[in-house]
Amino acid sequence: MTKTEEIAQGVLAGDRRSIARAITIIENDAAEAPKLIASIYPRTGNAHVIGLTGPSGSGKSTLIEKIVREYRRRGKTVGVVAVDPTSPFTGGAFLGDRIRMQELSTDQGVFIRSMATRNYPGGIAKATRDSVKILDAGGKDIVMVETVGAGQSEVEIIKVAQTVVLIHAPGLGDEIQAIKAGLMEIADIFVINKADRENADKAVMDIQAILQLDDKEKAWKTPILKTVALTGEGVPQLIEKLEEHRRFLEKEIERRKSLVRAEAELIEAIKEKAANSVIEELRREGKFEELLQKILKKEVDPASVAEKLLHKKFKKT
Amino acid sequence: MQTTRKIRVLIAKPGLDSHDRGAKIVARALRDAGMEVIYTGLRQTPEQIVETALQEDVDVIGLSILSGAHKALFPRIMELLKERGLTDVLVFAGGIIPEEDIPEIKKLGIKQIFGPGTSTEKIIECVLENVPKRA
Numbered sequence: 303m304t305k306t307e308e309i310a311q312g313v314l315a316g317d318r319r320s321i322a323r324a325i326t327i328i329e330n331d332a333a334e335a336p337k338l339i340a341s342i343y344p345r346t347g348n349a350h351v352i353g354l355t356g357p358s359g360s361g362k363s364t365l366i367e368k369i370v371r372e373y374r375r376r377g378k379t380v381g382v383v384a385v386d387p388t389s390p391f392t393g394g395a396f397l398g399d400r401i402r403m404q405e406l407s408t409d410q411g412v413f414i415r416s417m418a419t420r421n422y423p424g425g426i427a428k429a430t431r432d433s434v435k436i437l438d439a440g441g442k443d444i445v446m447v448e449t450v451g452a453g454q455s456e457v458e459i460i461k462v463a464q465t466v467v468l469i470h471a472p473g474l475g476d477e478i479q480a481i482k483a484g485l486m487e488i489a490d491i492f493v494i495n496k497a498d499r500e501n502a503d504k505a506v507m508d509i510q511a512i513l514q515l516d517d518k519e520k521a522w523k524t525p526i527l528k529t530v531a532l533t534g535e536g537v538p539q540l541i542e543k544l545e546e547h548r549r550f551l552e553k554e555i556e557r558r559k560s561l562v563r564a565e566a567e568l569i570e571a572i573k574e575k576a577a578n579s580v581i582e583e584l585r586r587e588g589k590f591e592e593l594l595q596k597i598l599k600k601e602v603d604p605a606s607v608a609e610k611l612l613h614k615k616f617k618k619t
Numbered sequence: 620m621q622t623t624r625k626i627r628v629l630i631a632k633p634g635l636d637s638h639d640r641g642a643k644i645v646a647r648a649l650r651d652a653g654m655e656v657i658y659t660g661l662r663q664t665p666e667q668i669v670e671t672a673l674q675e676d677v678d679v680i681g682l683s684i685l686s687g688a689h690k691a692l693f694p695r696i697m698e699l700l701k702e703r704g705l706t707d708v709l710v711f712a713g714g715i716i717p718e719e720d721i722p723e724i725k726k727l728g729i730k731q732i733f734g735p736g737t738s739t740e741k742i743i744e745c746v747l748e749n750v751p752k753r754a
């Protein structure tokens with residue numbers, strides 16, 4: 303058995319070291335990554351994948367810790383991928399989401415992985431989607447993805463999660479109204495955390511007002527819940543809603559979303575491989591630098607360059 | 620395809636230290652040097668530290684300890700790392716560790732001990748020079 307096959311077998315057996323190693327392979331986009339995913343892919347699709355997004359200061363990590371504990375009480379196993387931003391200047395990252403969850407690190411039913419965005423946009427890392435698959439194939443009943451904090455435009459999570467939870471808190475300085483339209487549309491559950499604070503009820507009403515503007519007939523009535531993560535208040539009700547949404551998804555609509563997700567993934571994969579094959583060829587032939595110079599000298603624009611290259615490569619108009 | 624291989628470092632605080640100023644300075648310096656740094660927070664048991672290192676698949680572990688409990692905790696940590704098969708991880712330590720204890724600690728497999736006042740450049744250098752190369 304090759305090392306990759308060994309790791310794949312380990313993942314499917316739920317071995318934690320294999321799962322960890324597998325996620326690293328995905329993160330580094332190593333040559334073995336496609337084969338690894340191919341090996342475990344048939345065993346994915348069982349986990350409930352939940353995305354949690356929201357501004358920093360909303361208490362996401364603390365709430366997630368309570369949610370994990372509640373799921374554990376109900377006998378479920380949980381994987382958590384906690385994403386933090388990579389510095390665009392240094393390429394490094396400080397991954398501190400674990401701090402609030404460290405008591406769970408020795409629970410064998412919980413697997414927590416901190417992940418840096420490595421400058422991938424939209425709140426998650428490029429590796430997040432496939433890492434979720436690893437945890438799914440590794441037997442986790444629930445996989446939770448905590449996105450980077452800003453919560454304003456982190457809509458990439460929709461490509462990864464089945465249930466999207468938007469967590470906010472009163473008095474954070476961002477007005478609820480500032481939540482960008484895209485994020486409002488993709489959230490399946492709204493949570494006002496730190497609900498013991500003043501203005502919690504106002505925050506709930508603000509969201510209700512925005513949701514009512516959308517008068518389309520919706521099959522899923524987006525709930526707004528209140529929690530106090532520090533005490534755990536409201537968490538069992540949140541789990542109930544998460545379970546309810548999961549049941550809702552198990553019907554027709556999930557099949558449609560999966561199709562969209564699969565389509566997006568396939569198109570992205572084709573785009574990436576096509577681009578890479580053209581660019582690698584250019585670099586090998588030493589032509590890449592030449593074209594860059596032409597662009598800098600304004601002799602030609604990038605779009606025309608790309609057009610010409612693709613025309614040559616695929617011989618179609 | 621560009622490999623985006625990054626050095627992943629776990630900065631851990633075993634024992635009952637009440638503050639983590641030093642650990643955070645080192646963590647930030649390593650981040651600014653382009654590494655991905657996972658920080659555990661205070662009051663970690665050896666079991667928590669090793670389990671975290673395993674899940675995060677780190678290349679390096681930095682143990683920060685001020686309370687003098689290194690003699691009890693370091694051997695336990697190194698033993699657990701071995702048990703879990705994490706033998707290819709670079710381990711260094713820092714904080715308040717008396718000079719006379721250093722040879723014993725190095726014998727456990729801890730590569731370097733950085734006392735108070737060590738420049739962060741030195742730590743970065745040590746990591747870059749000694750981080751195990753993975754296939």
